[in-house]
Amino acid sequence: MSRADVLVDTQWAAAHLDDASVVFVEVDEDTSAYEKGHIPGAVRVDWKTELQDPIRRDYVDKAGFERLLSEKGIGNDDTVILYGGNNNWFAAYAYWYFKIYGHEKVKLLDGGRKKWELESREMVAEVKARPKAAYRAKEPRTDIRALRDEVVAAIGAKNLIDVRSPDEYAGRLLAPAHLPQEQAQRAGHVPTAKNIPWSKAANEDGTFKSDEELRKLYSDAGVDLGRDTIAYCRIGERSAHTWFALHELLGLDSVKNYDGSWTEYGSLVGVPIEKEA
Amino acid sequence: MSNPASGCGAPDQGRDLDGVDVSRETVVQGTVTAAGKPAGGAYVRLLDSSGEFTAEVVASQEGRFRFFARPGTWTVRALAPGASGEAQVTAAAGKANDVSLTLS
Missing domain, CATH: 3.40.250.10 (Rhodanese-like domain)
Structure with missing residues (x-):
């Protein structure tokens, strides 16, 4: 790819x-x-x-x-x-x-x-209607989505990448800093998860960094790119960004997005949680 | 944010703080201007004391933005077509900490 x-x-x-x-x-x-x-x-x-x-x-x-x-x-x-x-x-x-x-x-x-x-490119308010189509979806793939039990089983066994900001990872914030912080779940991260904020994969203008920069970013942070990887954030969209960088841009085979992410994991009864870096 | 499964996207930046318990938050907020006028639509980023990206919002029509941070020193950086600007703010808990930015 x-x-x-x-x-x-x-x-x-x-x-x-x-x-x-x-x-x-x-x-x-x-x-x-x-x-x-x-x-x-x-x-x-x-x-x-x-x-x-x-x-x-x-x-x-x-x-x-x-x-x-x-x-x-x-x-x-x-x-x-x-x-x-x-x-x-x-x-x-x-x-x-x-x-x-x-x-x-x-x-x-x-x-x-x-x-x-x-880049000041053209934007319009007008909504153009498209004729309806007859779309047929395939059966959902399961190889790119992680569910909670798989995340718990991955502790110490697979790469876990927490792509939230350092403050969310450390348990000092419970949500991105543009949202109020009061939440039901516990703060922290999945034990053994590395904190590599999604934003490190992007340039200031929102474009993705080069393959070389991306490979270096994850390798330097201690991610073994030959191992299976699960990425998570708070609700699974920032980690979809990292999933895209790893699976689609770097072409790694086994990368899953845990879309339950912290709002699920941090609310589970009895699972281990780590705080601070 | 009573429903945690609702999204992570940045909300409308023009709203007021009604319904937010400011005593529990460390609010960093302000206005972006360019040539003395509000720079609505500017991209405003919150960077931590090491320069690491923490959050980004789009300024309201009136140039307003707001973050929910934690006590400490932050850099607020704004981007607009052909212009940028930044400012530092030391934020304290339990209040709205104001910071203003000028694009050039």
């Missing part, structure tokens, strides 16, 4: 705005930014209301994913270019999710909405 298979740059995107086989999809948790302006022709996916099951804590099931993509006018053969705010966290989560349901041609816009905006 090469970078070009999984990432496009803003220049490529600008040149393919009118390409009928390409669908731009803005993914965010707060979609009000999309309403003010988005890449011309882009459709919107709401991470919270459209990618998450409305009742249970889980992502939407296969039928729900098929319904969602059909309604958005996305076909199985379309090349889907995902982008969003928050340095592509939610777009990376959506990418992981498109892969879970077996979509073949899906890529991230390197740098996401931020790079597009910082």
Whole structure:
């Protein structure tokens, strides 16, 4: 796999705005930014209301994913270019999710909405309707998602990468610093997890660092790139960003995203927790 | 944040602190301006004392931003098309610590 298979740059995107086989999809948790302006022709996916099951804590099931993509006018053969705010966290989560349901041609816009905006590229408020499609998803892949028991079993046995900020890892904060901190769960991290914040994989403009820089980043932090790896954060979107760096950019075989992440692990009864670095 | 499964994304930065128990938080907040006008839409990053990225938000239409940090020294850095700026702030617990930024 090469970078070009999984990432496009803003220049490529600008040149393919009118390409009928390409669908731009803005993914965010707060979609009000999309309403003010988005890449011309882009459709919107709401991470919270459209990618998450409305009742249970889980992502939407296969039928729900098929319904969602059909309604958005996305076909199985379309090349889907995902982008969003928050340095592509939610777009990376959506990418992981498109892969879970077996979509073949899906890529991230390197740098996401931020790079597009910082380059003063065209944004429009107008929403272009796409004709409905008949999307068929594959059975969900299980090789890129970790569930809680696997995380507990991985302590001391597999690479665990906690991609939250150092303060969250150490248990001094319970959420990213743009959110209020009062939460139900215990603070800290999974024992033996290395703290490599997701942000170290990104440049200031939101683009991913080079393969060489990424390999050095994880190796220097003590991650054995030959071993199985599980990445987690608070709810699984920042770790989807790291999953993308390891699995899609570096091409490592066995990398899973633990989307239950700290809000699940830190609420489990009886599991070991470490605090401080 | 009563529902922990709801997201990690940065909320609208124009809102007030209603419903937030400020006595339990270390708020770092302020305004970004460029040429004397609010720089709405600027990307504002919170960096810790070692320069490590901690969080990022998009400034509101009025140029406002807000972080929930912990006591200590922080750098706030803002990016906009063709411009940037930064400022330091020493934040204390239980209050809103104000810091203003100018883009150039």
